[in-house]
Amino acid sequence: MPTGSSSILLIGEYDVGKTVYGAQLLRRLLTKQGKLRMHGLASNLQPFEAALHKLSDGLLPDHTPTATFSESVWPVADSEENRAELIWPDYGGEQVSTMLESRLIPSEWKNRVFSCNAWLVMIRPSQVFVRDDILTKSAVEGASAFSRRNADFAKQAQLVELLQTLIFFWRISENRHAALPPLAIILSCWDELSNDDTPQDVLRNHAPLLDQFLAANYLDSSLAIYGVSSLSRALDKKEPDPEFSAKGPENFGYAIMPNGERTSDLSAPLYFLMDRRE
Amino acid sequence: MTGRCENPHCDYPDVQCAIGEPDATKCKHLSIRADDEGNEQAPDRTLFPWTGRTLGLNDLHFVAGRKKPQTVGVIGMAAAGKTTLLGALYLLICRGEEVFPGHVFAGSFSLDGWENIASFLRLTPGQRITFPPHTTTSSERGPGLLHLRMSDVTSVYRDFLFTDAPGEWFSKWSYEAEAREAEGARWIAENADRFALFADCKALSGPNAGKVRGDLQFLIRRLAASLGGRPLALVWSKSDHALDGETQDAIRELLSNSVASFEEFSISVKCNNFDEGSEYVVDVDALKSLFHWMLSSSVRRVSVAKIQPSVWDDCFLAYGSL
Numbered sequence: 001m002p003t004g005s006s007s008i009l010l011i012g013e014y015d016v017g018k019t020v021y022g023a024q025l026l027r028r029l030l031t032k033q034g035k036l037r038m039h040g041l042a043s044n045l046q047p048f049e050a051a052l053h054k055l056s057d058g059l060l061p062d063h064t065p066t067a068t069f070s071e072s073v074w075p076v077a078d079s080e081e082n083r084a085e086l087i088w089p090d091y092g093g094e095q096v097s098t099m100l101e102s103r104l105i106p107s108e109w110k111n112r113v114f115s116c117n118a119w120l121v122m123i124r125p126s127q128v129f130v131r132d133d134i135l136t137k138s139a140v141e142g143a144s145a146f147s148r149r150n151a152d153f154a155k156q157a158q159l160v161e162l163l164q165t166l167i168f169f170w171r172i173s174e175n176r177h178a179a180l181p182p183l184a185i186i187l188s189c190w191d192e193l194s195n196d197d198t199p200q201d202v203l204r205n206h207a208p209l210l211d212q213f214l215a216a217n218y219l220d221s222s223l224a225i226y227g228v229s230s231l232s233r234a235l236d237k238k239e240p241d242p243e244f245s246a247k248g249p250e251n252f253g254y255a256i257m258p259n260g261e262r263t264s265d266l267s268a269p270l271y272f273l274m275d276r277r278e
Numbered sequence: 279m280t281g282r283c284e285n286p287h288c289d290y291p292d293v294q295c296a297i298g299e300p301d302a303t304k305c306k307h308l309s310i311r312a313d314d315e316g317n318e319q320a321p322d323r324t325l326f327p328w329t330g331r332t333l334g335l336n337d338l339h340f341v342a343g344r345k346k347p348q349t350v351g352v353i354g355m356a357a358a359g360k361t362t363l364l365g366a367l368y369l370l371i372c373r374g375e376e377v378f379p380g381h382v383f384a385g386s387f388s389l390d391g392w393e394n395i396a397s398f399l400r401l402t403p404g405q406r407i408t409f410p411p412h413t414t415t416s417s418e419r420g421p422g423l424l425h426l427r428m429s430d431v432t433s434v435y436r437d438f439l440f441t442d443a444p445g446e447w448f449s450k451w452s453y454e455a456e457a458r459e460a461e462g463a464r465w466i467a468e469n470a471d472r473f474a475l476f477a478d479c480k481a482l483s484g485p486n487a488g489k490v491r492g493d494l495q496f497l498i499r500r501l502a503a504s505l506g507g508r509p510l511a512l513v514w515s516k517s518d519h520a521l522d523g524e525t526q527d528a529i530r531e532l533l534s535n536s537v538a539s540f541e542e543f544s545i546s547v548k549c550n551n552f553d554e555g556s557e558y559v560v561d562v563d564a565l566k567s568l569f570h571w572m573l574s575s576s577v578r579r580v581s582v583a584k585i586q587p588s589v590w591d592d593c594f595l596a597y598g599s600l
Contacts, residue, residue, distance in 0.1 A: 103330070104323040132401040133369050134547055135558050154397075156372070157389045164385045165326060208374025209383055216384035216429035 012122030034265035058245030227256030354476025356445030502536035
């Protein structure tokens, strides 16, 4: 069982579902519905407040404003009083994108990378896929063969760049000779996928480059890939879902474990990281 | 923070300080320029040490810090398909294909460079797939270098650099070894660990076939003179264009007479034999064979002087130890 204290850094780009996951996780932590519970007071829950209200009404929360970037630190503990801090540095997700575009890492991010001993990365598989190219379509085929519009085609390369940047800055910190911090990948909005594959299979199909990168740089014991559907279904921003509202948000949402099993405990990825930390 | 580095081998502020100063403002080579208010700004952000774009010679120290990378010289005349081949390599890796048996993709410090090439070869809404534009001639001293890191099952990393250079450099070099415009071609000839020499089947069977063939022969002779036993592959590119046997035989014969050995590959990335049952419209196996060869180990042979029997009795003086 875990001992000591963990500091878990949550990383995710824009529109991967961090705020919704946070709101649903928060509700479970406060009501002790999973292996973990909130231990003490979080530093700042303001960004999640509106999301909690919206979900209670059966509505999809609005996107977190870009200006909202103050850090939120959640103290969590398991039944044996093993404790960890979950750090939400960037609710909106724009900071991560800006880092990659500007190729500048702010000092506060660098310090977070140095100080945290576990990383939780959220990826939305429906935004990441391998596009057809000259190897799979003839050069004269055009738009008619293409149906996946409005997507970022180089997303898996961006994710690799993000991870290798974090790894680089972590290695040049004082811990550079130690093994990499354990990493949990959350494949978010799992209900958008219509298959029975394991999270590992989904990652391999949607982002083979990233899948290989992880295999090359991480030991199996320090890496786990989860699927998470925070709401179990799609909600609308304007039309409330009466069933969702009546049953209560706490009865929706599930995680897919690395072996493909389904659980209602959304804190499963955090528990893995607490169990694997140095 | 603004400033300019006086070190000719440093590309700050595009990347981190070349001599490794964590705070570039403290680097002895940096001339600080005050901001508009006349205040020097404290650095609150750190630059990534790589740009993500195609690497230049100044970036080599960063990639080669762990171990000397294997450099693959991709050589050929303009529009022979060199850049397209590199794009195809990246596309296959992006699809999770095994381009180097027993190895997986472990990273790259030139992902933007790879993506830039691959973007031309991907299907885009409303557009037809095009081949990458001609690699432009520039005054650079060295070629653009695309970096690739592969790892085997035991997590042993191997770094590779692929040269992406304009064909005009090789045209100049083949006729005038010391031409100023051929400096980049000379760098490749001197530093690459193995070479893929392109023979453009379309050009060799086109209206200017005679000139193209002559240029290729000069290039073969020039390359052979500096090869020094390093592995060489003759790549028949655009092989969907039929080439008469005499031309092929003449080029093979010249190469056989010029170098100790070479491998041959025929590739095409244009749809010509689309098999409805196939996942790919091109012969991916042929591409993979070439990539496997390019990524195979190039151990340069070095000669070690034989130890001569010593007439001294003192073992330390004779052999350096007891």
